[in-house]
Amino acid sequence: MKPQDETQGHTRHAWPAVVLAGGLSRRMGQPKSALHLGGQTMLARIIARLEPQAEGIAVNLNDADGQATIDGQPVIGDTVAGFLGPLAGVLAAMRHTAATTPAASHVLVVPTDTPFFPPDLSRRLTMAMTAHGQIAVAASNGALHPLFALWPVALADDLESWLTTDPKRRVRAFIERHPNVTVDFPMTDTAGGMFDPFFNINTPDDLKQAEEWLHILGESAA
Numbered sequence: 001m002k003p004q005d006e007t008q009g010h011t012r013h014a015w016p017a018v019v020l021a022g023g024l025s026r027r028m029g030q031p032k033s034a035l036h037l038g039g040q041t042m043l044a045r046i047i048a049r050l051e052p053q054a055e056g057i058a059v060n061l062n063d064a065d066g067q068a069t070i071d072g073q074p075v076i077g078d079t080v081a082g083f084l085g086p087l088a089g090v091l092a093a094m095r096h097t098a099a100t101t102p103a104a105s106h107v108l109v110v111p112t113d114t115p116f117f118p119p120d121l122s123r124r125l126t127m128a129m130t131a132h133g134q135i136a137v138a139a140s141n142g143a144l145h146p147l148f149a150l151w152p153v154a155l156a157d158d159l160e161s162w163l164t165t166d167p168k169r170r171v172r173a174f175i176e177r178h179p180n181v182t183v184d185f186p187m188t189d190t191a192g193g194m195f196d197p198f199f200n201i202n203t204p205d206d207l208k209q210a211e212e213w214l215h216i217l218g219e220s221a222a
């Protein structure tokens with residue numbers, strides 16, 4: 001059975017969504033969401049990509065620090081302290097969704113540093129779910145992308161206790177504890193060769209390469 005919007009009684013394809021923009025950006029040396037790529041901040045680019053496939057977007061920072069909005073979207077802080085990693089953001093996303101959209105069984109979470117993700121991410125993750133309570137996770141080119149996933153909001157309490165007791169807090173390890181499905185997304189055939197839409201920007205060199213891909217993909221003016 002497909003996950004339902006219990007209010008309207010139909011299957012959702014657009015979910016409440018949260019962009020993970022916490023983290024320390026140690027490899028980049030400056031906050032990744034504020035970096036400019038093709039004349040737009042990385043965060044603005046992610047939001048634009050997400051908007052057509054989401055129903056409401058919030059941005060997760062480690063500490064909201066009194067900031068109510070960023071790029072027009074509400075800011076949510078981590079609900080557990082101590083820079084516990086990306087899963088702290090996933091937990092904040094679940095708590096936020098339960099509070100603001102109680103009819104939604106899942107929340108779509110994406111990281112702020114992967115600006116070329118597929119425009120059909122939400123639709124394909126949704127279609128892959130065959131039962132309530134599954135985590136639907138993206139993959140490409142033989143690699144899992146555990147930060148691109150639809151997360152059941154009902155896992156919040158389990159995630160919170162796991163986060164505060166597991167020493168490694170690995171995203172994959174948490175996913176493996178629960179029913180899950182993986183969705184493989186194709187590489188994009190471009191004039192510059194095959195391109196992985198989950199190209200992840202962590203270092204200044206990655207950012208340079210992303211500018212080149214932007215040009216090749218014709219998304220410079222996006």
Ligand SMILES: Nc1nc2c(ncn2[C@@H]2O[C@H](COP(=O)(O)OP(=O)(O)OP(=O)(O)O)[C@@H](O)[C@H]2O)c(=O)[nH]1
Pocket residue numbers: 020021022023024025026027028060061062078082083084085086087088089090110111112113147202
């Ligand atoms: N909320 C929250 N998000 C996090 C945390 N750590 C990482 N993230 C997010 O998870 C995603 C992937 O993390 P990384 O690529 O390792 O980013 P990072 O930790 O900022 O960068 P490095 O310090 O270079 O590892 C990014 O979107 C980060 O914003 C955290 O402690 N809390």
Ligand SMILES: [Mg+2]
Pocket residue numbers: 023024
């Ligand atoms: Mg990190």
